[in-house]
Amino acid sequence: MDSILERLTIVIPSRNRQPYIRRAIEFWSKTPVHLVVLDGTATPMELNKAMETSPKIQYVHAVVPLEQRLGKSTEFIHTEYAAVISDDEFFLPSSLSNCVKFLDENRDYVVCKGLAVSFGWDGRIVHWRPINKSLKGYKIDSENRSERMFNHLSSYAHASWWSVQRRDVYMSAMKAVGSTPPFPSAPCVELQVSFIASFFGKVMVLDELMWLRSFENRSLWWAKAGLSIMEWWRDTSYSEDHKRFVNAIIAHAKDENGQSPSVEEIQIAMDALVHSAEERQRKGSKKKRKNKMPDWYISLNKTMKTLLNHTIYRKNGYPGYSLLSHVQSTYPEKYNEVKEIVEMVRDFQRTNKTNP
Secondary structure: OOHHHHHEEEEEEEOOOHHHHHHHHHHHOOOOOEEEEEEOOOOOOOOOHHHHHOOOEEEEEOOOOHHHHHHHHHHHOOOOEEEEOOOOOEEOHHHHHHHHHHHHHOOOEEEEEEEEEEEEEOOOOEEEEOOOHHHOOOEEOOOOHHHHHHHHHHOOOOOOOOOEEEHHHHHHHHHHHHOOOOOOEOOHHHHHHHHHHHHHOEEEEEEEEEEEEEOOOOOHHHHHOEOOHHHHHHOHHHHHHHHHHHHHHHHHOOOOOOOOOOHHHHHHHHHHHHHHHHHHHHHHHHHHHHHOOOHHHHHHHHHHHHHHHHOOOOOOOOOOOEHHHHHHHHOHHHHHHHHHHHHHHHHHHHHHOOOO
16 A cells, blocks of 8 residues: 555544444555544444554544534644545545645645545445546646636536645635534535635646545435525525635635635635536526436336346346446456445445445
């Protein structure tokens, strides 16, 4: 395992999913990374001796909102780089190493990430579906801070969040996130991170698989903050929230000369983000209406896939269905890493008897 990962801390926020915490600890303990677990469950998790004595594992029990736990995580970041990930998701260590190397070699970049694919469990197979396709070829490389923030938000991709960040960027972003009460719209956290990251430097997405997004569970954030960013930003009844959002960014995005982004810069970039999202939603609805298949076809297609998956393709799912078959054809160099994760997910789900 690449020793360069000793310079990286993985931060995992969680709540009421302690079996997934154990799975994550099992996975990351095989790597050189430092690990910080932020558990908001009412009852703290019982740690085994290896977890308690490991100098690289920090378990933090704090029954406070997720945002406050992320703010608290800054007390435990002592490495050059840090990255946040969900308790049920995975980063590929080889891609993390490449992100660290990229940031080492390109000092004007402050954030680096790879591509993503999502996975789930159907009771027999770890299967996949596409997600975050906008990450492909994405980078924000303007020399001007204001332009970087605007470009990042107006052509938004999930590039600065769930990524490898320089320590100073991580510290500023998480302090901003933890400085205010939660917002009613889940994306507010990642947008604050995106503003702060692009203020400090450039953003890069490498052309390799890095992030395995899980849909084994419902999102912790969306469960409590289900308002869309469009509804939240357009609704003037949330004007005090908007001020808190903007002021937190300004207070924590400060360069060596004490300069911060202006209110106007943030508002313009947010307006561009929301306008872009509204346009995508409008075009998506129009395309969906135009291409909508008859209900009988959708039902038949679903039935046939289920039938094939339980008969002819019983071991691996229908062609292209299993995560491993997708990775083997699309990212063959990552196959062995993903295979280890697939086996871990399969064994975990069988042991915990989780329903598909």
